[in-house]
Amino acid sequence: EDKVVQSxxxxxxxxxxxxxxxxxxxxxxxxxxxxxxQEKKAPTFLFxxxxxxxxxxxxxxxxxxxxxxxxxxxxxxxxxxxxSAIYLCAVGGTSYGKLTFGQGTILTVHP
Amino acid sequence: xxxxxxxxxxxxxxxxxSVKIECRSLDFQATTMFWYRQFPKQSLxxxxxxxxxxxxxxxxxxxxxxxxxxxxxxxxxxxxxxSAHPEDSSFYICSARRGQGTLQPQHFGxxxxxxxx
Numbered sequence: 001e002d003k004v005v006q007s008x009x010x011x012x013x014x015x016x017x018x019x020x021x022x023x024x025x026x027x028x029x030x031x032x033x034x035x036x037x038q039e040k041k042a043p044t045f046l047f048x049x050x051x052x053x054x055x056x057x058x059x060x061x062x063x064x065x066x067x068x069x070x071x072x073x074x075x076x077x078x079x080x081x082x083x084s085a086i087y088l089c090a091v092g093g094t095s096y097g098k099l100t101f102g103q104g105t106i107l108t109v110h111p
Numbered sequence: 112x113x114x115x116x117x118x119x120x121x122x123x124x125x126x127x128x129s130v131k132i133e134c135r136s137l138d139f140q141a142t143t144m145f146w147y148r149q150f151p152k153q154s155l156x157x158x159x160x161x162x163x164x165x166x167x168x169x170x171x172x173x174x175x176x177x178x179x180x181x182x183x184x185x186x187x188x189x190x191x192x193x194s195a196h197p198e199d200s201s202f203y204i205c206s207a208r209r210g211q212g213t214l215q216p217q218h219f220g221x222x223x224x225x226x227x228x
Contacts, residue, residue, distance in 0.1 A: 031214060042220055042222040102154060
């Protein structure tokens with residue numbers, strides 16, 4: 001059975017701090033790893049990673065995949081209160097493209 | 112963009128009612144859509160994979176007769192919760208994937224909060 005584990009489960013920081021969120025996985029026939037941000041409604045797509053060692057970047061957010069270690073990290077620099085959300089890691093491991101989600105990391109950024 | 116619209120956003124109804132939730136991809140064709148359920152402070156649990164023109168594939172433990180899925184076109188999938196009971200109360204979210212390839216991200220609708228009294 002495919003498994004995705006995220007850590008930490010929750011994190012409280014102050015504005016301006018840098019955070020690193022972790023995601024590890026055990027998946028048959030790995031195809032992709034995705035990061036989503038969920039605020040009050042449904043998740044919004046952040047990154048999709050398929051190749052090891054290549055960093056994806058968007059503004060203050062960046063992510064990298066390590067296929068050897070079966071893991072990924074999501075970095076957020078200079079955090080803002082608007083970054084407060086649940087960050088979900090998901091892995092696609094079958095030809096049907098279904099995703100297995102981790103438990104999520106609840107990030108709270110205080111002013 | 113990749114916009115997915117889900118309707119309604121919330122439903123409150125009596126026990127025994129059937130509730131239909133629609134999921135539409137607005138600016139792309141989606142041969143595959145997914146239906147998830149999310150409990151408070153928990154992650155998304157996949158219920159079923161919906162393929163246009165064919166029967167949905169349900170995850171283990173999900174009752175097919177309880178959660179009816181129809182994917183009649185490349186832009187619309189529906190989930191009907193039949194004879195809903197309080198234990199069916201949850202946040203239901205659909206997602207759609209652009210194109211045929213599996214190396215495409217899923218894009219999510221805004222979810223439907225279902226409350227059964």
